[in-house]
Amino acid sequence: MTANLLDFDLEGLAAFCEQLGEKRFRAVQLFRWIHQKGASRFEEMTDLARSLRQKLPAVCHITDLPVLSRQDSADGTIKWLFDVGGGNAVETVFIPEEDRGTLCISSQAGCAVGCRFCSTGHQGFSRNLTTGEIVAQLWHAEHFLRNHQGKTARVITNVVMMGMGEPLQNYSALVPALRVMLDDHGYGLSRRRVTVSTSGVVPMMDRLAKDCPVALAVSLHAPNDALRDSLVPLNRKYPIAELLDACLRYLPAAPRDFITFEYCMLEGVNDQPEHAQQLLALVKGHGARGVPCKINLIPFNPFPDSGLKCSPRAVVLRFGHILNEGGLVTTVRKTRGDDIDAACGQLAGDVLDRTNAAQRLAQRRTVVEQPIQFHPSARERQT
Numbered sequence: 001m002t003a004n005l006l007d008f009d010l011e012g013l014a015a016f017c018e019q020l021g022e023k024r025f026r027a028v029q030l031f032r033w034i035h036q037k038g039a040s041r042f043e044e045m046t047d048l049a050r051s052l053r054q055k056l057p058a059v060c061h062i063t064d065l066p067v068l069s070r071q072d073s074a075d076g077t078i079k080w081l082f083d084v085g086g087g088n089a090v091e092t093v094f095i096p097e098e099d100r101g102t103l104c105i106s107s108q109a110g111c112a113v114g115c116r117f118c119s120t121g122h123q124g125f126s127r128n129l130t131t132g133e134i135v136a137q138l139w140h141a142e143h144f145l146r147n148h149q150g151k152t153a154r155v156i157t158n159v160v161m162m163g164m165g166e167p168l169q170n171y172s173a174l175v176p177a178l179r180v181m182l183d184d185h186g187y188g189l190s191r192r193r194v195t196v197s198t199s200g201v202v203p204m205m206d207r208l209a210k211d212c213p214v215a216l217a218v219s220l221h222a223p224n225d226a227l228r229d230s231l232v233p234l235n236r237k238y239p240i241a242e243l244l245d246a247c248l249r250y251l252p253a254a255p256r257d258f259i260t261f262e263y264c265m266l267e268g269v270n271d272q273p274e275h276a277q278q279l280l281a282l283v284k285g286h287g288a289r290g291v292p293c294k295i296n297l298i299p300f301n302p303f304p305d306s307g308l309k310c311s312p313r314a315v316v317l318r319f320g321h322i323l324n325e326g327g328l329v330t331t332v333r334k335t336r337g338d339d340i341d342a343a344c345g346q347l348a349g350d351v352l353d354r355t356n357a358a359q360r361l362a363q364r365r366t367v368v369e370q371p372i373q374f375h376p377s378a379r380e381r382q383t
């Protein structure tokens with residue numbers, strides 16, 4: 001089997017080229033052709049020596065993920081379902097906003113963490129994606145969007161590792177993929193604009209700080225261990241105090257001076273005023289000066305058999321208001337791509353024979369960060 005060049009960060013590609021007796025600058029040229037120009041055929045790479053162009057196809061290839069479906073929302077959100085073989089599919093979502101374009105990328109087929117409110121978690125774990133499969137989601141989306149929109153410049157400005165899977169449980173594939181995103185010869189994304197979201201794999205948070213510090217989002221979802229144990233089973237291994245310590249250790253290396261805490265609003269479970277008060281006390285009281293953070297409230301997207309409901313809007317706002325009043329910058333994510341979610345039912349039907357994952361994925365919704373107007377004074381106090 002020959003190598004897929006999407007599997008390599010620049011260092012990996014340089015090592016591969018060295019094996020072929022090629023100098024490093026050839027690797028840079030190849031890397032730029034692949035990631036900056038979206039080339040998938042060596043004959044396109046006109047500034048590579050003809051002899052190299054001729055020898056590459058025998059030893060390597062540039063292979064994208066097969067697309068099972070693409071859905072375009074009226075609000076501009078685009079969702080791809082990629083086939084990763086063995087009856088598994090993963091989802092990638094592009095969310096355009098006025099000042100940025102965000103791509104939400106998957107890191108695993110399924111997930112082993114098994115959070116109660118997550119359809120991916122209910123589905124169980126199939127396998128880790130390779131670096132090439134993580135990178136292919138960006139490669140495909142970026143070059144599709146450029147072609148589609150007739151643009152030569154970058155369309156995707158932000159990446160969030162918030163699709164399927166726990167990125168920090170696929171660490172060895174994740175880090176080279178992040179490096180491709182950040183590399184000036186690759187996608188050239190700023191570290192502040194690449195976010196890894198984790199349910200709290202503490203040792204890997206420490207490693208990420210050393211190996212490839214990017215923006216960090218931590219899925220907290222509960223203000224105490226008893227409740228978090230029941231929602232995020234990984235909490236039994238890495239309880240909240242250890243998780244917050246890891247956040248504090250991460251911050252000095254981080255490109256942003258705060259951690260984003262995600263908090264999925266579940267009716268009657270974690271959405272009461274006392275939970276908000278506990279959350280305030282928790283993050284402000286941890287360590288000597290608290291954990292510098294922002295809170296992202298995520299309205300729960302229901303799916304069959306979850307046994308959970310989304311908190312009513314008024315309850316979400318009340319919760320956010322308490323946090324803001326307490327001095328924590330809090331945003332509520334706005335649901336995007338509603339219409340393609342509606343059409344998702346059909347999508348699931350189409351691919352049902354091929355993949356159970358597709359059906360479950362289709363029930364997930366796309367959300368983006370959207371500040372809501374709380375008390376302006378609360379914001380000012382925080383900053």
Ligand code: SAH
Binds near residue numbers: 302
């Ligand atoms: N495994 C990582 C990243 C992928 S999940 C993590 O858990 O952080 C990305 C985000 O989607 C997480 O914050 C998770 O809480 C949220 N999420 C999962 N299922 C959801 C649902 N049904 N409704 C709303 N948000 C959900």
Ligand code: SF4
Binds near residue numbers: 121164
């Ligand atoms: Fe896995 Fe994240 Fe879903 Fe939890 S919320 S099951 S960690 S993907």
